[in-house]
Amino acid sequence: MLANFLKGSAAAAALSLIAALPASAVDLQFYFPVAVGGGAAKTIEGLTETYMKDHPDVKIDPIYAGSYQDTITKVITAARGGNAPQIAVALSTDMFTLLDDDLILPFDDYAKGEEGKKWIEGFYPAFMENSQFDGKTYGIPFQRSTPVLYWNKDAFKEAGLDPETPPATWDEMVEMGKKLTKTDASGNTTQWGVRIPSSGFPYWLFQGLVIEAGGKLTNGEGTETYFDSPEVIEAAQYLVDLSTKDKVMEPGILDWGATPKDFFERRSAMVWTTTGNLTNMHDNAPFPFGVAMLPEKAQRGAPTGGGNFYLFKGSSDEQLEAAVKFIEWITAPEQSAIWTKATGYVAPRPATWDTETMKDYAKGFPQVLVARDQLQYAKAELSTHENQRVTQFLNDALAAAITGQKPVEEALKEAQAKADQVLAAYR
Amino acid sequence: MSAFDRYLWNGGAALLAALWIAPLLYAVWTAFHPSAYEAHFTLTAPLTLENFVKAWNAAPFARYFLNTFILVTGITAAQFVLCSLAAYGFARFSFPGRDLLFSLVLLQLLVMPDILIVENYKIIHAMNAVDTLQAIALPYIASGFGVFLIRQAFMTVPRELDDAARIEGSGPLAILWRVYVPLAKPTYLAYGLVSVSYHWNNFLWPLIVTNSVETRPVTVGLSVFATTDSGTEWAVINAATLMTSAPLLLAFLLFQRQFVQSFMRAGIK
Numbered sequence: 001m002l003a004n005f006l007k008g009s010a011a012a013a014a015l016s017l018i019a020a021l022p023a024s025a026v027d028l029q030f031y032f033p034v035a036v037g038g039g040a041a042k043t044i045e046g047l048t049e050t051y052m053k054d055h056p057d058v059k060i061d062p063i064y065a066g067s068y069q070d071t072i073t074k075v076i077t078a079a080r081g082g083n084a085p086q087i088a089v090a091l092s093t094d095m096f097t098l099l100d101d102d103l104i105l106p107f108d109d110y111a112k113g114e115e116g117k118k119w120i121e122g123f124y125p126a127f128m129e130n131s132q133f134d135g136k137t138y139g140i141p142f143q144r145s146t147p148v149l150y151w152n153k154d155a156f157k158e159a160g161l162d163p164e165t166p167p168a169t170w171d172e173m174v175e176m177g178k179k180l181t182k183t184d185a186s187g188n189t190t191q192w193g194v195r196i197p198s199s200g201f202p203y204w205l206f207q208g209l210v211i212e213a214g215g216k217l218t219n220g221e222g223t224e225t226y227f228d229s230p231e232v233i234e235a236a237q238y239l240v241d242l243s244t245k246d247k248v249m250e251p252g253i254l255d256w257g258a259t260p261k262d263f264f265e266r267r268s269a270m271v272w273t274t275t276g277n278l279t280n281m282h283d284n285a286p287f288p289f290g291v292a293m294l295p296e297k298a299q300r301g302a303p304t305g306g307g308n309f310y311l312f313k314g315s316s317d318e319q320l321e322a323a324v325k326f327i328e329w330i331t332a333p334e335q336s337a338i339w340t341k342a343t344g345y346v347a348p349r350p351a352t353w354d355t356e357t358m359k360d361y362a363k364g365f366p367q368v369l370v371a372r373d374q375l376q377y378a379k380a381e382l383s384t385h386e387n388q389r390v391t392q393f394l395n396d397a398l399a400a401a402i403t404g405q406k407p408v409e410e411a412l413k414e415a416q417a418k419a420d421q422v423l424a425a426y427r
Numbered sequence: 428m429s430a431f432d433r434y435l436w437n438g439g440a441a442l443l444a445a446l447w448i449a450p451l452l453y454a455v456w457t458a459f460h461p462s463a464y465e466a467h468f469t470l471t472a473p474l475t476l477e478n479f480v481k482a483w484n485a486a487p488f489a490r491y492f493l494n495t496f497i498l499v500t501g502i503t504a505a506q507f508v509l510c511s512l513a514a515y516g517f518a519r520f521s522f523p524g525r526d527l528l529f530s531l532v533l534l535q536l537l538v539m540p541d542i543l544i545v546e547n548y549k550i551i552h553a554m555n556a557v558d559t560l561q562a563i564a565l566p567y568i569a570s571g572f573g574v575f576l577i578r579q580a581f582m583t584v585p586r587e588l589d590d591a592a593r594i595e596g597s598g599p600l601a602i603l604w605r606v607y608v609p610l611a612k613p614t615y616l617a618y619g620l621v622s623v624s625y626h627w628n629n630f631l632w633p634l635i636v637t638n639s640v641e642t643r644p645v646t647v648g649l650s651v652f653a654t655t656d657s658g659t660e661w662a663v664i665n666a667a668t669l670m671t672s673a674p675l676l677l678a679f680l681l682f683q684r685q686f687v688q689s690f691m692r693a694g695i696k
Contacts, residue, residue, distance in 0.1 A: 029638075061638070063638045063639070065634075066634060066647070066650040067650065070634055070650060073631070073634070073635065074634060074635050077544055077545055077548050077635045078548065078557075078635070080545045080548070080549075081545055081548030081549045081551075081552050082549060082552055082553075083548070083552045083557060261465070
């Protein structure tokens with residue numbers, strides 16, 4: 001091992017000499033996470049290879065870095081260790097964290113001129129909300145999603161409901177849910193009306209309820225949260241009531257990952273989950289299903305979610321310009337259509353939906369259009385400075401309310417007080 | 428001990444054992460049955476190896492296994508050499524500052540390796556060794572725990588044996604090799620098993636310092652299946668988990684007696 005290591009470092013020294021010489025090709029490192037199945041990593045690697053074939057002067061090393069959590073850990077460590085990648089995909093909500101650590105650069109400086117401006121303006125505004133800060137663009141939407149409601153048409157028929165009409169309002173969802181909830185002779189529920197999963201990151205789907213109630217979780221600048229506002233409390237009360245009062249949802253913490261399976265096995269007739277699941281549902285649901293926007297209270301609403309491209313400090317201008325060119329290419333309509341089709345993520349630019357590929361796809365599978373149409377009501381996902389800590393306060397409060405450990409209002413007041421303490425430093 | 432006490436005692440032990448084995452049994456069940464049986468436990472459920480095939484094809488596991496194998500054997504071998512030499516020095520030689528140095532080595536036991544990740548990464552990057560197997564191994568080779576454990580074993584070796592070997596004309600290194608190392612075998616075995624299982628399971632540091640299939644160990648390869656957005660395929664995940672942990676499980680079953688005994692012996696002396 002030691003000998004190996006010595007050999008290794010000798011080779012490394014030689015390599016660094018070579019690296020110091022001016023290179024003819026631009027080398028780029030590109031870290032990306034994958035949060036959906038279906039060979040998403042292979043799609044990204046394939047696209048990167050196509051790009052390199054057309055641009056022999058650029059060499060891109062796509063590094064699959066695991067989950068979002070793994071990727072951000074890896075990126076931040078590498079950047080602090082002086083070896084930042086040029087490009088990485090990370091959660092759009094990580095923007096403030098990356099800014100606080102002074103690791104990322106705005107795209108505006110590298111996507112120059114009219115053309116660059118037009119490119120940045122060509123994304124859906126809902127996706128740009130947590131990609132821009134202080135008039136600058138730090139994130140370029142890529143694997144973006146939004147939650148939708150999936151419903152089992154067979155179950156609707158059995159319950160005497162119109163299989164083509166999903167619930168449009170909160171009250172309708174409860175009414176339909178009551179008809180869809182089935183109990184067997186011994187009193188066990190065999191099919192629940194609805195499932196809003198609450199494990200891991202309950203704040204995300206909950207934020208949909210908050211927007212629908214007409215409220216918001218933050219001020220959009222990452223410095224204020226409104227966890228104890230009346231709308232947020234109303235939304236949390238509705239969520240808790242689904243299990244305790246209306247009895248249309250299984251009580252307790254519902255696992256996020258088991259949700260598609262629960263739907264396939266007819267244990268829940270309606271489920272809320274991400275559009276990132278669309279391809280999975282399409283391939284595996286054993287019954288006809290529909291996709292709907294989330295139901296409304298005061299208004300329609302949903303959070304956005306998913307990952308953005310970020311541009312990292314610590315590389316030469318030449319590398320960064322090449323990196324931005326690559327990102328421009330991979331978010332262009334043709335490439336973006338391939339990506340959306342492979343995964344179910346919402347194509348982040350209106351232009352993508354006009355390509356032949358997407359038109360054909362939507363013709364055979366019109367459900368893909370629901371998420372796009374919902375975007376006009378969508379708001380930025382909860383994101384603040386010290387995002388992980390602040391989000392955790394809300395997650396804990398929701399878990400405590402759902403499991404009945406604390407009354408809804410008390411739990412949310414506590415979360416707000418804790419968030420105030422953390423965020424005071426940034427105001 | 429009354430009969431009742433004994434029942435209580437055995438019952439408690441059985442309960443703990445059942446708790447411990449339950450996830451493993453569940454993993455075995457789901458891995459060998461089609462995914463429809465993940466939550467239905469019927470004895471007549473059809474058996475299948477399809478989940479293993481799926482998992483094996485989903486990632487280059489053969490390469491990951493090779494990487495892990497090279498990694499754990501390399502680390503353990505290097506640790507044996509370095510820690511033995513250091514332990515010998517601390518146990519049998521007196522030199523100024525010895526106790527201070529030894530307490531510095533012991534300080535290492537108080538520091539979680541995860542805290543040092545950024546600093547370690549900086550050093551590895553400065554050596555231009557990012558994305559190599561030796562990069563994964565380097566931070567762990569000079570193990571404070573290893574030095575401590577082996578030193579304790581060396582201290583119990585009677586001085587007379589040392590003197591006898593010296594009279595026969597052995598130099599210090601020959602004495603280490605012929606007298607101390609053979610007598611500390613149980614300690615080496617215990618330490619080796621602990622080290623192998625730790626590095627087989629290590630995840631965070633290898634994740635951060637490796638970028639390619641050629642260097643990633645099985646744990647990092649396994650995280651391929653953490654695709655939370657589209658739902659969790661327990662059958663395939665458990666098949667992959669069983670595959671990656673099988674070598675360790677087998678080793679533990681084979682060496683179970685030595686594993687437990689050697690630790691007791693190393694501790695009692």
